[in-house]
Amino acid sequence: MQFKHAPVAVSAVFDDPNLVSVAGLVPMLRLARSAGLDELAQSRLSVPTDKGANSGGKVMALVAGMLAGADSIDDMNLLRHGGMGRLFDRTYAPSTLGSFLREFRFGHGRQLDAVASRTLVNLASAAPLLQIRDGERVMVDVDDTIIEVHGYQKQGASFGYSGVRGLNALVATASTTTSAPVILAQRLRQGKTGSPKGAARIVADTLATLRRMDLGSSVRPLLRADSAFYGHATIGTAIKAGADVSVTVRADVSVTVRMDPAVKTAIATIPEDGWETIEYPNAIRDEVTGRWISKAEVAEVPFTAFRSRKIAERVEGRLVVRRIPDLNPKQVEQPTLFDSYRHHAFFTTTDKQTMGTVAADKTHRGHAIIEQVHADLKAGPLAHLPSGVFTANSAWLVLAVIAFNLTRAAGLIADRGGRLARATTATIRRTLISVPARLARTTRRIILHLPDAWPWQTAFDRLFTATHAPPPPPRPADHRRHQRHDRERSGQPG
Structure with missing residues (x-):
């Protein structure tokens, strides 16, 4: 591509007060308001009055900035x-929003968690976020990741399991075979925090939010996690909440971690x-036998987890165990008499009749989908953790999750049913949010003039159209409640 008229000089002047570069924020913020984000934040956040005035508007502004591509204050x-x-209205200055975030304490972070979960439940009523086919399960994935930070002013930052200095973000997602993941719960922790710390609480919050999304009483979630979360606290919480589990067990004899004797x-x-x-x-499929020619094999055996604990x-x-040949065995001086294998096992409570050995292994390997969610967040708002205050960064994580779900x-x-239904945040931003527009105003109406031939x-x-549709008529109970409220305000007898 080149200029149509190469000899013509081109100049740039920033002088048009009627242009906007992110016209897609109009339907996005309408969607956020219909999900009750501003009202929930206003009613539930108890940030001190001097900095927390109009909490709903400030939360909306922060989410709007993230939707538009902001990754710092x-x-x-x-x-x-x-x-x-x-x-x-109320396009706050960055300094005002930064002061608002720095006023957050741990309790305010938990309040914002409640706002995020309720907003997600409301979004699920506006769009089929988790589409479930007959007999299908909802896959709940839990995993943590290290968000790298720089400088020595970040509270809680330290070297974690990845060897990178940063903070630890624990995230829980839900997805189906036809639905992209949504984030149900999140928690920011110190960089040196072990993966399983607080996982039971996250699992309980996640499954509680999933129940409120009203997916049907017959839907039994399946919790997938790696070996760091193989513990009674996490697994017991999931089973008590009515979910099955599929959790990796450290069973690889070739690594330094000792295998569980059981x-x-x-x-x-x-x-x-x-x-x-x-x-x-x-792997290669044999057309004659219909079998896969591969070195990977799978088998299963009945197993009782946590035998050292009480019977209850x-x-x-x-x-379920998957084995592959060990191409680098410890005995390197002479060849071994028998093949040596690397074993990768996971413990599952699913029924063998409904999910066979091969299906269980394939389903468990799908846990890697949560890594795509981590990458999506790090390519957007979590490219940086903007504050030196830990609780401010914790609130930033929750707001990033709200923007992701939106x-x-x-x-x-x-x-x-199209490509955008499963697209990444960057694609949604490029196609639906970062749309330039010129504003024109008539009597009581603003018109957005968008680019011609926008793909x-x-x-x-x-x-x-969906976000600007008129609100549905109130239900009879809501109508009576509104009438009673009007009578009380006017002083009329009930």
Whole structure:
């Protein structure tokens, strides 16, 4: 691509007060308001009055900045250009929003968690965030990640398990085979925090939010996690809340971590003819036999987890084991008489009749989907943790999750069944949010003049129409309650 008229000089002047670069914030903030974000934040946050005045508006401003691509406090200036002041009310200065976040304490963070979960439940009623087919499960994934930080003024920052100096973010997501993940719970922790610390609380909050989304009483969630979360607290909490589990067990004899003796004994009882070849990376399908030619095999054996605990606290299930040849065995001086394998096992409470050995292994490997969520967040608001105050960064994480879930709902509304329904946040921002527009005003009406031939015009129109639809008529009970409220305000007898 090049200039149509190369000899013509081009100049740039920032002088148009009627232009905005993120017209897609109009339907996005409408969607946030319909989900009750501003009202929930205003009623539930008890941030001190001098800094927490109009908490709902400040939360909306922070989420709007994240939707537009802000990954720091200074980036909130993105909301204060051109015609944004004519289009939106209370476009706060970055310094005001930064002061608001620094007033947060631990209790305020928990209040914001409640706002995030209730906003998600309300979004689920506006868009089918978790579409469930007959007999399908909702997959709940829990995992943590290290968010790298720089400088020595970050409270709680330290070197974690990855060897990177940062803070630890624990995230829980829910997804199905046809629905992209949404985030149900989150928690920011010190960088040196062990992965399982506080996981039981996150699992309880996640499954409670999932129940409020009203997916049906027959839907039994499946909690997937890696070996760091193989503990009675996490697994027991999930089972008590009505979920099944699929959690990795440290069973790889080639790593430095010692194998659990009970797991080692269980693997040793698997007969050689009990192993079944599975589809694995670089596997080849034999057209004659219909079998996969691969070095990966899978088998299972009944297993009781936590046998050292009281009988009531033991968990019955099955141990599914995947083995692959160890291409770098410890005996390197001479070849071994028998093949040596690396074993990777996970414990699951799912029923073998409904989920066989191969299906259970394939389902468990799908846990890697949460890594994509971590990458999505780090490519957006979590590219930086903007404050030196730990509780401010904790609130920033919750707000980033709210923005993430809003983009999931917007993609579904704009392009249900299409590419945007499962697109990343960056794609939603590029196609539906970062749309330039020129403002024109008539009597009591603002018109957004958008670019001609915008490639995603149909999706934008669908989102804009859905978020600007008139509100549904009130239910009879709501109508009576509003009448009673009006009588009380006017002093009339009830």
